[in-house]
Amino acid sequence: GESVGLHLPTLSVQEGDNSIINCAYSNSASDYFIWYKQESGKGPQFIIDIRSNMDKRQGQRVTVLLNKTVKHLSLQIAATQPGDSAVYFCAEKGNSGYSTLTFGKGTMLLVSP
Amino acid sequence: EAGVTQFPSHSVIEKGQTVTLRCDPISGHDNLYWYRRVMGKEIKFLLHFVKESKQDESGMPNNRFLAERTGGTYSTLKVQPAELEDSGVYFCASSQVTALTGYTFGSGTRLTVV
Numbered sequence: 001g002e003s004v005g006l007h008l009p010t011l012s013v014q015e016g017d018n019s020i021i022n023c024a025y026s027n028s029a030s031d032y033f034i035w036y037k038q039e040s041g042k043g044p045q046f047i048i049d050i051r052s053n054m055d056k057r058q059g060q061r062v063t064v065l066l067n068k069t070v071k072h073l074s075l076q077i078a079a080t081q082p083g084d085s086a087v088y089f090c091a092e093k094g095n096s097g098y099s100t101l102t103f104g105k106g107t108m109l110l111v112s113p
Numbered sequence: 114e115a116g117v118t119q120f121p122s123h124s125v126i127e128k129g130q131t132v133t134l135r136c137d138p139i140s141g142h143d144n145l146y147w148y149r150r151v152m153g154k155e156i157k158f159l160l161h162f163v164k165e166s167k168q169d170e171s172g173m174p175n176n177r178f179l180a181e182r183t184g185g186t187y188s189t190l191k192v193q194p195a196e197l198e199d200s201g202v203y204f205c206a207s208s209q210v211t212a213l214t215g216y217t218f219g220s221g222t223r224l225t226v227v
Contacts, residue, residue: 008153034215043117043204043218044156089156091215098168100146101216103156 008087010108019077019111023090023104028071030092034101035064035075039086047075047088077109085111115139117219119205125225131193134222136205138187144168144208145188146216147180151201159203162188195226 013019025033031052036044050057050064050073057064063076073090090104118137126132138145147159158172164185173180177196182188192199202223206216 036215036218041220043206043220045218046215049215093215098161098163100158100161100169102158103148105155 012110021075023073025092032093036089119219129194134190138207142207146206148204
C-alpha cells in the first residue's frame with residue numbers, strides 16, 4: 001500500500017500513553033479547523049473539528065486545542081491504541097461557504113503494543 | 114448512506130498515456146472537491162465544483178488536467194498526457210453547500226506513472 005508516512009514528522013508512542021500532535025496553521029482568517037486521520041489505502045477520515053470562537057473541544061478519547069494568538073492547533077489522543085497508528089492532518093477553512101480546506105503537512109503516529 | 118466512491122482504486126500507466134479518474138459524491142452533496150497527495154507530502158487542493166460549475170480551479174497544476182462534472186452528479190478527472198510527477202493519490206470529497214463542516218473523502222485513486 002501507499003507509504004503514507006514517508007518523509008513526515010513521526011511521533012512514536014507506547015500503547016496506553018497519551019499522544020499530542022501539533023499543527024501550525026497559516027491563515028489568521030481561518031474560521032474552522034479539522035483533524036483528519038489517514039490510514040494507508042484509505043481516504044482522510046474526520047476525527048474532530050473546532051470553530052474559531054472556541055479554544056477547546058473534546059470528543060471520545062480526543063481533544064482539540066486551538067490557540068489563535070500563535071495560530072497553533074493540537075490534537076490530544078488519550079490512551080493511544082495500535083489502531084490509532086496513521087497519518088494525522090490538520091486542516092483549516094475560511095468562513096465563506098465556498099472556501100476550501102487547506103491541509104497541513106501531516107504527522108505520522110506510530111503506536112507500539 | 115453510501116459514501117464517496119472513487120474508481121479505479123489503483124492505476125498504473127506509462128508516461129504519455131491518458132488516465133481518467135471517477136468520483137461519485139454522496140447523493141445530495143452539491144460541493145465536490147478534488148485533492149491530490151504526492152508521495153509523503155501534504156494533501157493539496159486541485160479543484161472545487163458546485164453542482165456542475167467549477168467554483169475554484171486554482172489548484173490544477175497545468176492544462177494536462179481536465180475535470181468535469183456533467184449534470185452535477187459524478188465527476189471525472191482526466192490526465193492527458195500523464196507525466197511521472199503526476200504520480201500520487203487523488204482524493205475526491207463532497208459536502209453540502211451550506212454546511213460549515215469538513216468534507217467526506219473517498220478512499221482515493223492511487224496513480225502511478227512509469
